[in-house]
Amino acid sequence: xxxxxxxxxxxxxxxxxxxxxxWAAGREEPLRAAGTVVEIGEGxxxxxxxxxxxxxxxxxxxxxxxxxxxxxxxxxxxxxHVAGELFGLELGAERLLSAEAVTNxxxxxxxxxxxxxxxxxxxxxxxxxxxHAMQSLAQAQVHSLLLGRRGAAEKVAAFLLEWTAKAGQxxxxxxxxxxxxxxxxxxxxxxxxxxxxxxxxxDGVIALSGAxxxxxxxxxxxxxxxx
Amino acid sequence: xxxxxxxxxxxxxxxxxxxxxxWAAGREEPLRAAGTVVEIGEGxxxxxxxxxxxxxxxxxxxxxxxxxxxxxxxxxxxxxHVAGELFGLELGAERLLSAEAVTNxxxxxxxxxxxxxxxxxxxxxxxxxxxHAMQSLAQAQVHSLLLGRRGAAEKVAAFLLEWTAKAGQxxxxxxxxxxxxxxxxxxxxxxxxxxxxxxxxxDGVIALSGAxxxxxxxxxxxxxxxx
DNA sequence: CGCTTAATTGATCAGGGTCAATCGTGGTGG
DNA sequence: CCACCACGATTGACCCTGATCAATTAAGCG
Numbered sequence: 001x002x003x004x005x006x007x008x009x010x011x012x013x014x015x016x017x018x019x020x021x022x023w024a025a026g027r028e029e030p031l032r033a034a035g036t037v038v039e040i041g042e043g044x045x046x047x048x049x050x051x052x053x054x055x056x057x058x059x060x061x062x063x064x065x066x067x068x069x070x071x072x073x074x075x076x077x078x079x080x081h082v083a084g085e086l087f088g089l090e091l092g093a094e095r096l097l098s099a100e101a102v103t104n105x106x107x108x109x110x111x112x113x114x115x116x117x118x119x120x121x122x123x124x125x126x127x128x129x130x131x132h133a134m135q136s137l138a139q140a141q142v143h144s145l146l147l148g149r150r151g152a153a154e155k156v157a158a159f160l161l162e163w164t165a166k167a168g169q170x171x172x173x174x175x176x177x178x179x180x181x182x183x184x185x186x187x188x189x190x191x192x193x194x195x196x197x198x199x200x201x202x203d204g205v206i207a208l209s210g211a212x213x214x215x216x217x218x219x220x221x222x223x224x225x226x227x
Numbered sequence: 228x229x230x231x232x233x234x235x236x237x238x239x240x241x242x243x244x245x246x247x248x249x250w251a252a253g254r255e256e257p258l259r260a261a262g263t264v265v266e267i268g269e270g271x272x273x274x275x276x277x278x279x280x281x282x283x284x285x286x287x288x289x290x291x292x293x294x295x296x297x298x299x300x301x302x303x304x305x306x307x308h309v310a311g312e313l314f315g316l317e318l319g320a321e322r323l324l325s326a327e328a329v330t331n332x333x334x335x336x337x338x339x340x341x342x343x344x345x346x347x348x349x350x351x352x353x354x355x356x357x358x359h360a361m362q363s364l365a366q367a368q369v370h371s372l373l374l375g376r377r378g379a380a381e382k383v384a385a386f387l388l389e390w391t392a393k394a395g396q397x398x399x400x401x402x403x404x405x406x407x408x409x410x411x412x413x414x415x416x417x418x419x420x421x422x423x424x425x426x427x428x429x430d431g432v433i434a435l436s437g438a439x440x441x442x443x444x445x446x447x448x449x450x451x452x453x454x
Numbered sequence: 455c456g457c458t459t460a461a462t463t464g465a466t467c468a469g470g471g472t473c474a475a476t477c478g479t480g481g482t483g484g
Numbered sequence: 485c486c487a488c489c490a491c492g493a494t495t496g497a498c499c500c501t502g503a504t505c506a507a508t509t510a511a512g513c514g
Contacts, residue, residue: 068372071454076375078368091361097368126353133360134318140367141305141324145295147374148303148414150503152470179493187375192470194494210479211493227298377471379502406461419502421462437511438461 034115035108046099046107047088054112056089062105063176066097067184077185079139080177082166086132102177147187149227155186156196157225160206164216171219175212257351258285261342262335273326273334274315281339283316289332290403293324294411304412306366307404309393313359330403374414376454382413383423384452387433391443398446402439 037060040046046057046064059081066078066087078097081087088099119126146158159182164173175182179190186193200206205221208214216222264287267273273284273291286308293305293314305324308314315326316339346353373385386409391400402409406417413420427433432448435441443449
């Protein structure tokens with residue numbers, strides 16, 4: 001009874017908690033009712049480290065970043081989440097990570113207690129939560145791999161590929177996040193990210209039009225850069 | 228830990244089914260007798276990238292490393308697993324990561340299909356799988372943080388702290404893995420790991436006796452190094 | 455007791471961080 | 485509508501940490 005999601009592509013197939021063909025019949029989307037839609041402005045905090053974990057969320061539209069602030073002021077971005085993805089679900093009583101809106105966002109807020117209650121009796125829900133956890137895990141592992149891999153160009157190339165898959169339209173790509181966000185996600189500085197991009201442009205791999213708009217001229221070059 | 232020899236179909240203990248606990252509360256092993264115990268020699272491969280995911284595992288004794296081999300020969304270690312921990316569970320049909328025995332190991336092999344079957348009817352099992360996934364996720368996030376954080380000394384200090392917690396006895400610590408393993412886990416080279424340790428010793432933070440055995444003289448110093 | 459492999463140490467080099475200046479873009483108000 | 489401003493991004497110069505190359509030293513192990 002496992003879903004037949006063979007290899008997981010980058011845009012996570014989180015139909016979780018949505019009425020799917022399999023489960024919808026006879027079961028009127030209980031989670032939809034359990035959640036409240038909320039609008040969040042760009043840059044606003046959704047939840048913070050230390051908060052209690054009595055809620056979790058799903059992105060309806062926009063992009064959310066999950067991050068950790070270190071004692072010396074540095075910030076590490078653990079993940080970005082796009083429409084359809086869950087976030088903010090943690091085991092402990094206190095959050096270890098915070099979440100912020102990269103863009104204006106519309107999100108659904110779920111009460112953990114009530115979903116937890118339903119998960120006990122409704123196997124479809126617990127299964128979907130499990131799927132979510134495993135997919136987040138896979139994504140976190142890919143991220144670790146990315147961070148461990150030396151080479152600034154490799155990292156930036158991998159990042160661009162990740163986002164052509166998530167948010168690319170043909171060869172066009174619009175990055176909604178700042179260079180600082182990218183740097184904090186890749187464990188680099190904004191200067192290095194910027195230099196890598198400029199180098200890609202000089203090499204004819206991408207064509208920038210403004211800092212956040214570009215065309216991917218050679219996907220193959222990016223792929224081989226990202227090894 | 229607990230030894231288990233039984234390989235018979237699982238007579239599930241009713242008491243293992245959910246008490247009033249939240250999903251955060253770890254429960255006793257509902258998986259107990261559903262797998263077969265296997266012995267693995269040091270350095271042996273347990274499963275490899277590309278294998279199909281029809282089994283997963285639990286460490287009974289010894290230490291296992293989860294790793295990814297890159298095209299250029301570099302190796303990245305995603306995680307180490309010790310007694311009691313599950314590993315090798317993936318959503319896709321093909322493995323993205325491989326697992327190897329760091330030391331001689333005793334592990335339990337579970338058939339994924341059959342556990343999935345049981346999880347459908349036994350909420351305790353699906354609950355435990357979910358817990359495992361969430362815990363692995365948290366661990367992967369900590370690892371990302373470690374890799375993203377610059378500073379060789381910070382990384383090595385954090386690694387030592389991690390293992391004093393996992394395998395330390397008082398101030399004594401025996402590392403079962405090679406410098407290469409440590410380096411591949413931290414995204415450093417063996418030389419840099421070695422230099423950091425030597426520096427710690429010069430600073431009176433640790434006292435080495437052999438490469439893999441040491442006493443932690445100043446836990447506080449390690450904590451502040453790891454910030 | 456030698457042989458093999460792991461670990462340490464040293465010398466050098468380069469990738470990327472840091473500091474600083476400049477450019478560009480978008481937003482605001484005159 | 486345009487000038488100005490503020491902030492983000494780019495570029496350059498320099499430096500420093502950690503990688504690389506190479507040589508010892510230590511440690512297991514038959």
